Amino acid sequence: MNLPQTNTSLFQRMRFVLVHTSRAGNIGSVARAIKTMGFGAAGTGELVLVAPRCDDPLNDPEAVAFASGAEDVLKGARIVDTIGQALDGCNFAAAVSARLREFSPPVWTPRAFAGHVAAAGELNPALILGNERFGLPNQIVEQCNVLINIPANPAYSSLNLAQAAQVLAYECRIAALGEEGVPAVPSAIGFHGAAAGVTEIEGMYAHLQQALVAIDFLDADNPKKLMPRLKRLFSRTQLETEEVNILRGIARQILKHTKQK
Known part of the structure; x- marks a missing residue:
């Protein structure tokens, strides 16, 4: 990519x-x-x-x-x-x-x-x-x-x-x-990491869904609207690659602990 x-x-x-x-x-x-x-x-x-x-x-x-x-x-x-x-x-x-x-x-x-x-x-x-x-x-x-x-x-x-x-x-x-034909100057206020790609975020959602099913928070046979609501929640932010990796790390640990039981 x-x-x-x-x-x-x-x-x-x-x-x-x-x-x-x-x-x-x-x-x-x-x-x-x-x-x-x-x-x-x-x-x-x-x-x-x-x-x-x-x-x-x-x-x-x-x-x-x-x-x-x-x-x-x-x-x-x-x-x-x-x-x-x-x-x-x-x-x-x-x-x-x-x-x-x-x-x-x-x-x-x-x-x-x-x-x-x-x-x-x-x-x-x-x-x-x-x-x-x-x-x-x-x-x-x-x-x-x-x-x-x-x-x-x-x-x-x-x-x-x-x-x-x-x-x-x-x-x-x-x-x-810009209105006068002058290139706009990007704001440099605050620290911003690399924005996560759309495919990265979709992978995170799939991983998170697996974890939620594993802990019985999400019923795979009757998911209703939980995942669309979570997607809407996260879409209100601009997820960065590191943040996506953190969320996938959480999902990974959930899956790891559920398999040990």
């Missing part, structure tokens, strides 16, 4: 992830939207497609037409099978959804997200956008650090995929450059 260097530009650290996209034209439109804001070009950021539901999306005539000058971003997109592969190397993931969830992580605006990731040079963030019709499944939303809800007209809040990507990319550009 290769992480970008600390304090590199947000334009190099940002990743846009499209999950189960149905229309190739929408992929091309997203490529255009993020390129206009300075993301996705050669050597800067990434566009990643998770199991797209259209054939050959990088060469589809509609995708190429809608990319309209951003063919380099489209051709440079990566196609992967799972969200885990898409988030490899990321340590701050944001789900984008108009639909709020009972057990979602903290809800942020695009501006709050952009300001946070622009100022925190140690973060390698990912913006995750779901299928045009169904959005993102709860399982993906729950493993993210935050849920981004674009504050649109409540009477008609439906944005298409490229529009949502454009809003997010714009806010990230403004945060990265």
Whole structure:
């Protein structure tokens, strides 16, 4: 897992992830939207497609037409099978959804997200956008650090995929450059360890769940909503790698002692 260097530009650290996209034209439109804001070009950021539901999306005539000058971003997109592969190397993931969830992580605006990731040079963030019709499944939303809800007209809040990507990319550009085009200066207040990656945190949750089952705190056959609640609890923090290791160490000791009984 290769992480970008600390304090590199947000334009190099940002990743846009499209999950189960149905229309190739929408992929091309997203490529255009993020390129206009300075993301996705050669050597800067990434566009990643998770199991797209259209054939050959990088060469589809509609995708190429809608990319309209951003063919380099489209051709440079990566196609992967799972969200885990898409988030490899990321340590701050944001789900984008108009639909709020009972057990979602903290809800942020695009501006709050952009300001946070622009100022925190140690973060390698990912913006995750779901299928045009169904959005993102709860399982993906729950493993993210935050849920981004674009504050649109409540009477008609439906944005298409490229529009949502454009809003997010714009806010990230403004945060990265500052209102006057001057790069934002990351805050150096307080000590911060390396932020834990999304896959590291998911591994911690699996380990913790095993430990809770072992001590009969969690009924594996009737788990109800305990794990989603714990995920929501931890998502209110920005877990660091060392903190994840501590929690996994606790889970390891629990499992060790239960096996000795």
